Amino acid sequence: MSDLQGLYQELILDHSRTPHGYGLRGEIAAQSHQVNPTCGDEVTLQVHRAGDGSIEAIAWEGHGCAISQASASLLAELAEGLTVDDLEVRIAAFREAMRSRGKIEPDEELLGDVAALGGVSRYVARVKCAMLAWVAVEDALHKA
Amino acid sequence: MSTAPEADVIALSSGRPLTEEEVQGLRRDFPMLQAEVNGHPLAYLDSGATSQRPLAVLDAEREFATTLNAAVHRGAHTLAAEATEVFEDARATVARFVGADEGEIVWTSNATEALNLIAYSISNASLGRGGSAAERFRLREGDEIVTTEMEHHANLIPWQELAARTGATLKVIPLDDDGALRLDAADEIIGERTRILAVTHVSNVLGVINPVEQLVASAHAVGALVVLDACQSAPHLPLDVRALDVDFAVISGHKMLGPTGIGALYGRRELLEAMPPFLTGGSMITTVTTTEAAYLPPPQRFEAGTQRVSQAVALAAAIDYLSGVGLARIAAHEAELGRRLVDGLTAIDGVRVLGAAIALPRVGLASFDVEGIHSHDVGQFLDDLGIAVRVGHHCAQPLHRRLGVTSSTRASTYLYTTRAEVDAVIDGVSGAIDFFRRGA
Numbered sequence: 001m002s003d004l005q006g007l008y009q010e011l012i013l014d015h016s017r018t019p020h021g022y023g024l025r026g027e028i029a030a031q032s033h034q035v036n037p038t039c040g041d042e043v044t045l046q047v048h049r050a051g052d053g054s055i056e057a058i059a060w061e062g063h064g065c066a067i068s069q070a071s072a073s074l075l076a077e078l079a080e081g082l083t084v085d086d087l088e089v090r091i092a093a094f095r096e097a098m099r100s101r102g103k104i105e106p107d108e109e110l111l112g113d114v115a116a117l118g119g120v121s122r123y124v125a126r127v128k129c130a131m132l133a134w135v136a137v138e139d140a141l142h143k144a
Numbered sequence: 145m146s147t148a149p150e151a152d153v154i155a156l157s158s159g160r161p162l163t164e165e166e167v168q169g170l171r172r173d174f175p176m177l178q179a180e181v182n183g184h185p186l187a188y189l190d191s192g193a194t195s196q197r198p199l200a201v202l203d204a205e206r207e208f209a210t211t212l213n214a215a216v217h218r219g220a221h222t223l224a225a226e227a228t229e230v231f232e233d234a235r236a237t238v239a240r241f242v243g244a245d246e247g248e249i250v251w252t253s254n255a256t257e258a259l260n261l262i263a264y265s266i267s268n269a270s271l272g273r274g275g276s277a278a279e280r281f282r283l284r285e286g287d288e289i290v291t292t293e294m295e296h297h298a299n300l301i302p303w304q305e306l307a308a309r310t311g312a313t314l315k316v317i318p319l320d321d322d323g324a325l326r327l328d329a330a331d332e333i334i335g336e337r338t339r340i341l342a343v344t345h346v347s348n349v350l351g352v353i354n355p356v357e358q359l360v361a362s363a364h365a366v367g368a369l370v371v372l373d374a375c376q377s378a379p380h381l382p383l384d385v386r387a388l389d390v391d392f393a394v395i396s397g398h399k400m401l402g403p404t405g406i407g408a409l410y411g412r413r414e415l416l417e418a419m420p421p422f423l424t425g426g427s428m429i430t431t432v433t434t435t436e437a438a439y440l441p442p443p444q445r446f447e448a449g450t451q452r453v454s455q456a457v458a459l460a461a462a463i464d465y466l467s468g469v470g471l472a473r474i475a476a477h478e479a480e481l482g483r484r485l486v487d488g489l490t491a492i493d494g495v496r497v498l499g500a501a502i503a504l505p506r507v508g509l510a511s512f513d514v515e516g517i518h519s520h521d522v523g524q525f526l527d528d529l530g531i532a533v534r535v536g537h538h539c540a541q542p543l544h545r546r547l548g549v550t551s552s553t554r555a556s557t558y559l560y561t562t563r564a565e566v567d568a569v570i571d572g573v574s575g576a577i578d579f580f581r582r583g584a
Contacts, residue, residue: 002528003182003528004524004525004579007524008579013582013584014583017584038536039519039520039535039536039550039551040541040544040551041520041550041551065519065520066517066521067520067521123524129520
């Protein structure tokens with residue numbers, strides 16, 4: 001697999017084409033809007049909580065590159081049913097892998113399909129793309 | 145879609161295009177162009193963002209630093225005097241290059257600072273600074289500043305801020321669906337209340353050369369001052385600020401083979417003489433007390449603090465290099481490359497070249513949208529082939545919004561760009577489409 005194919009795995013292209021959790025809901029939820037100033041890409045993301053406080057769903061809308069769209073989709077898939085604490089552990093693990101410049105492979109056991117984004121960390125300019133939705137979910141949780 | 149008529153391109157650039165041998169010869173002067181990126185020879189198509197530097201420029205900077213380095217316009221020792229001399233010679237080189245007198249060229253860090261210098265000087269005049277001489281620059285509520293929807297943020301935000309500070313109104317000349325300035329609307333917008341018109345000579349996204357003369361005539365007819373953003377024209381076309389009859393123009397050194405950290409402002413002498421300073425401090429004064437200061441005449445009035453001497457000297461070397469090749473020939477070379485780029489990209493199914501339908505001459509630059517593939521992804525694919533292009537909004541969000549896209553991919557050429565490199569971009573975009581549509 002070439003570096004480029006490692007970056008843009010089929011799983012990532014699939015998620016960018018048919019994203020999970022796409023479409024904001026009318027109901028009130030913790031929400032965050034994030035912009036990547038270098039390219040103007042943006043995401044608006046809502047965290048919907050179940051009665052027990054766990055994550056019922058992440059809903060989001062936005063536009064951007066395949067990496068940013070797939071990352072938001074994979075995040076929405078991962079977060080469903082997690083407690084806030086569990087999600088925060090995964091956000092920290094994802095960020096650590098993304099900032100590692102290719103040194104840390106994402107923990108597949110913890111992050112599931114999100115690990116497919118591991119190739120991004122070697123492309124420093126693209127880490128922001130991958131992090132956009134994750135920064136948004138973190139911000140939404142802090143606001144809640 | 146029609147592209148620029150051939151006749152316009154030829155009229156614009158009376159020079160002969162550079163031959164392949166000439167381009168190859170020039171390339172040997174640019175160490176950076178010998179680089180390999182991701183296992184491929186670098187194809188550098190991002191000169192619109194920053195150009196590469198020839199050895200002559202690097203040598204000039206090194207020679208200054210190793211034989212003449214001293215602060216200018218202060219100190220009486222031999223080196224200080226010699227450094228001041230080459231610094232002022234560099235100013236004269238810039239002045240000749242744009243068709244101005246040397247007293248009309250102010251050094252700045254970059255074009256952004258040059259535009260802010262104008263805006264803040266006018267702002268200061270509006271606060272009453274500069275006395276009665278600066279009265280002519282004073283903006284009040286009801287006054288209008290006019291810019292365009294096409295501008296780089298550097299020629300938009302300083303005017304937004306100036307309007308906010310002074311109570312003046314900012315008006316924007318809109319674009320048509322192709323991306324061209326709507327001159328019909330400009331005629332309506334530029335009126336008795338217009339005090340400033342700020343417009344770009346060449347769009348950094350579309351590459352089209354705007355019909356500046358017409359806008360200048362409209363602005364001057366109502367007594368407005370014209371500020372020309374020449375960042376994308378000065379490196380690529382013969383530029384004559386007097387022939388264009390603009391009041392101010394700004395250029396950027398690193399886009400014209402020079403180093404970063406240096407730019408210049410051209411201002412008509414009588415205007416600079418009447419304007420209050422922007423940055424204040426050392427080297428721009430005559431007499432200072434603890435309560436007030438009197439200022440030097442221009443250009444020194446606008447050059448507070450230690451100057452970027454080695455960068456100025458290097459920029460002059462860059463201008464000498466460009467002049468040695470000849471701007472008319474560079475313009476002809478780039479007109480040819482620009483046409484090749486636009487035609488080649490337009491022929492690819494799913495590629496939309498922004499502004500391709502505008503019937504104006506263009507420089508060797510094209511920005512494009514690939515249907516269903518984000519510019520970052522296109523750029524990443526090209527980078528894997530060693531091709532450097534710009535992706536994003538190119539500091540022109542309003543223009544992109546008007547054309548219905550958030551971002552685009554931009555390939556921009558220069559005198560050292562080969563036809564093969566242009567073809568590599570075109571083939572690369574086709575490859576990107578295949579790559580990202582796989583499995584879809």
